[in-house]
Structures are given as C-alpha cells and as structure tokens.
Amino acid sequence: MGAPKLDSPSEGCVEFFVNCSANASLKFEGRGGDELATMITNALHRAFNNSSCVPRQNMCIVPGQHCWILYVDVLILEYGGNMLDTASLAVKAALHDTRIPKVEVSKNEEGISEIELSDNPFDCTQLDTTNVPCFVTLNKIGKQFVVDATPEEEACCLAKLLLALRSDGTLTAFLKEGTSSLDPESIFEMVQVSSDRLLFESRLCSNNKLVMSELGAQPNFAVPEVYTLILQLS
Incomplete structure (x- = not known):
C-alpha cells in the first residue's frame, strides 16, 4: 500500500x-x-x-x-x-x-x-487478468520466423520483434531488436504469426486443468510451467 x-x-x-x-x-x-x-x-x-x-x-x-x-x-x-x-x-x-x-x-x-x-x-x-498482455517474440532467421527460440537460434538471429498482445489481439507494446532491417510485409506477417501464437497459448490457459491432469499435476500447478514443458517439446 x-x-x-x-x-x-x-x-x-x-x-x-x-x-x-x-x-x-x-x-x-x-x-x-x-x-x-x-x-x-x-x-x-x-x-x-x-x-x-x-x-x-x-x-x-x-x-x-x-x-x-x-x-x-x-x-x-x-x-x-x-x-x-x-x-x-x-x-x-x-x-x-x-x-x-x-x-x-x-x-x-x-x-x-x-x-x-x-x-x-x-x-x-x-484481479481481472482478462486483458493482461503476454509477449510473443519472433526471431527472423533467413526468411523464416522462429518462435520460442533456443540460445543457439537467438545467436543466429539478426532481427526480432517483441510484441505484447492481449487475448483479444490488441497490441500493447511493439519492440524491435537486432541490427537487420525488416520490410513492412515481413512485419505484418510476423504480427499475424504472433496473434496465432497467442491464440494457441490462450487455449492452453483455458484448458490448463485438463492438460495438468494429463501430466499428473495438482490443479493449482503454475500454468507457465505447463507452457514451458509444452513449448520445449514442440
């Protein structure tokens, strides 16, 4: 207080x-x-x-x-x-x-x-966390976009976009890192990929009890641990 x-x-x-x-x-x-x-x-x-x-x-x-x-x-x-x-x-x-x-x-x-x-x-x-944003980072390696990059993949990345999105798709923050430039077409495509990724994560969140029960976890098991486990396996 x-x-x-x-x-x-x-x-x-x-x-x-x-x-x-x-x-x-x-x-x-x-x-x-x-x-x-x-x-x-x-x-x-x-x-x-x-x-x-x-x-x-x-x-x-x-x-x-x-x-x-x-x-x-x-x-x-x-x-x-x-x-x-x-x-x-x-x-x-x-x-x-x-x-x-x-x-x-x-x-x-x-x-x-x-x-x-x-x-x-x-x-x-x-607290109402409906509109709490989550970041989705897209790493551009060559002509492809990589999500949930490993340290080795991040070392190969020359440009990345960091997008904070709410569950309804509203963008609350837009950051760029790296020395390479990005053309507008690539940026729009990366934003769309980020939205699709966030939709996937939102579905995971809404179904986390089912996912955690299949993993044998307790109902109050921290959701990000489930995300991490699934994303590392993908």
Whole structure:
C-alpha cells in the first residue's frame, strides 16, 4: 500500500523487478545478467503502461492518497532462450493468483481518512487478468520466423520483434531488436504469426486443468510451467 502516482491519482500501481541468477547461465556471472534483466523490466513496464491491462481503478483506496501497489518480482533461475515470453506468462499467472484484501475507509473527527483491513483473510477480491498482455517474440532467421527460440537460434538471429498482445489481439507494446532491417510485409506477417501464437497459448490457459491432469499435476500447478514443458517439446 502506498501513494498513487501524480498523473493517475485514482489508480493503483504495478511495478516490475527482474533479476537473473548468476547460476542461470555462465554469461550471467558477476553482473552479466543485468542487461537482460533491464530489457525484460522495461518491456514489461511498456506493455503494462495502459490502465486497460490491469483494472488499476479497483486498486485505488483513497484517490490521491492511498492505493495498492503490486510489486512483481521475476527471478530467472535457468536460461534457455525466449526469456521475455516466459517471464510475461509467469507474470500473468502470478497476477491471476493475486488477491486484493478488502478495506474499509472512514474519516475521523479531523477529516483524515483511516483505513481498516478486514479480519477475515478470505475477504478479498481477485484481479481481472482478462486483458493482461503476454509477449510473443519472433526471431527472423533467413526468411523464416522462429518462435520460442533456443540460445543457439537467438545467436543466429539478426532481427526480432517483441510484441505484447492481449487475448483479444490488441497490441500493447511493439519492440524491435537486432541490427537487420525488416520490410513492412515481413512485419505484418510476423504480427499475424504472433496473434496465432497467442491464440494457441490462450487455449492452453483455458484448458490448463485438463492438460495438468494429463501430466499428473495438482490443479493449482503454475500454468507457465505447463507452457514451458509444452513449448520445449514442440
């Protein structure tokens, strides 16, 4: 709980922090993972820089004074490529499991707002994650587009597009990396591939209970682990 931002006094806040463990990869020794962590952090901030992604109005307690602040910490323990996409899936799963405690606001004799938390730990609300975006990264290798690239495939890539899409296909962030240029026709085709990929992931999410039951996992098993398992097998 904290103070809302000056430019959005009636909304809560979502803050991201990404850290790459030195054990995740040999190139992360020392501060080698800082560049990747900064890139993922900035990309997540850019993708969520829209009040429609997370219902931030529902996170406001007293406009201009108090609001809920969600701190999303991402710790990368193993580097297998395609980190941004995996991190965004984990963020969506974490937000889906997040519960916001209900509070009562009253004013004392001096007119100052007082906040009281409910004694019931189950007296809370669930975040609406319908519009939470997920990243789909397309790596251009030659004339082909590669999704869920391995570190070896990423090393062969001269250009990539990082697209943050909501489940309805709305684009919330568009980033390009690499030294090679992309013609408009390639960009449009890559956007279409990203939309198809997101549709596949959305279907996985909606059917995750069936998928997890076939894998012998518990019903509350983290969804991104299922994604990772299936994507690595594809």
